[in-house]
Amino acid sequence: MNETFYDRCEWTILTPHEFRFTENLTYLSRSANECLFDIVDQKIYRALSFENEKLLVEISAVNETELHVRIPGRTEPIDKRVFDAVSAYIRSWFDLDTNLLPFYELAKKDPLLQGPVSQFFGLRNIGIPDLFEAIAWGILGQQINLTYAYTLKRRLVESFGERIEYEGKSYWLFPTPESIAKLTIEDLSVMRMTVKKCEYLIGVAQLIAKGELTKEKLLLANDVKTAEKMLTKIRGIGPWTANYVLMRCLRFQAAFPIDDVGLHNSIKLVLEMEMKPTKAEIQTWSEAWSDWESYATFYLWRLLY
Known part of the structure; x- marks a missing residue:
């Protein structure tokens, strides 16, 4: 569901069932040295720029699956162009338009993924839209x-x-x-x-x-x-x-940084291996992830970061 309710400088974005705001907020809070957004009292504050307009956006959650968006310090209504641009950015940032059901279904039967998807249910592949x-x-x-x-x-x-x-x-x-x-x-x-x-x-x-x-x-x-x-x-x-x-950024679900050290360490952790897996071993395990390699990687990364 991607309905949006708009009123002046505040609006609501409904998210898919497979979304948990706190899970994504925890991920975004992983570095104290993040400089592009702040998180205060369960609210995200981020500066955005569209064409020649720069504005501060506040994102919070009414409940786990409903985002509340506000433009702090603004009293006059924003125009539809800005509203659409901010909404699109948020949807892209949280990857709200991807249906995660097929990924969760395959992950339930996967020895590498069943643990991470259970632990981090509702986490999206937090993006970098620019x-x-x-x-x-x-x-x-x-x-x-x-x-x-x-x-x-x-x-x-x-x-x-x-x-x-x-x-x-x-x-x-x-x-x-x-x-x-x-x-x-x-x-x-x-x-x-x-x-x-x-x-x-x-x-x-x-x-x-x-x-x-x-x-x-x-x-x-x-x-x-x-x-x-x-x-x-x-x-x-x-x-x-x-x-x-x-x-x-591009949201190619089959993108797969197979040589990533973090991915290797995550697999080693899940399978309690003494040595890091070989590339050939990872290729064999990843055959079951076809067209979901990016999410499989992201969830395995989350065990470490």
């Missing part, structure tokens, strides 16, 4: 731990992003590709990351700013392998980053 943000996060996270990746993201956002001030607090927006495309390696020295990553970020930003790389073009591929090849042709994007972006 293509540049998704690729940038993938690049920042290459070959480093998650804690340091969050540190790099904060440096990037607070050095080159814009912000909204509300009641004495800053709410940050991820830098636009246009703003990063104009930078030099020296400009990014504040990030204190490798020169290669700086080059990759600027290169991707330039492609997106020129319109040569878009979500629409990737979605038109209509096939996960074709879309993966389109991404891996870009300098700095390997198979892991490509599949991460296809999972979290």
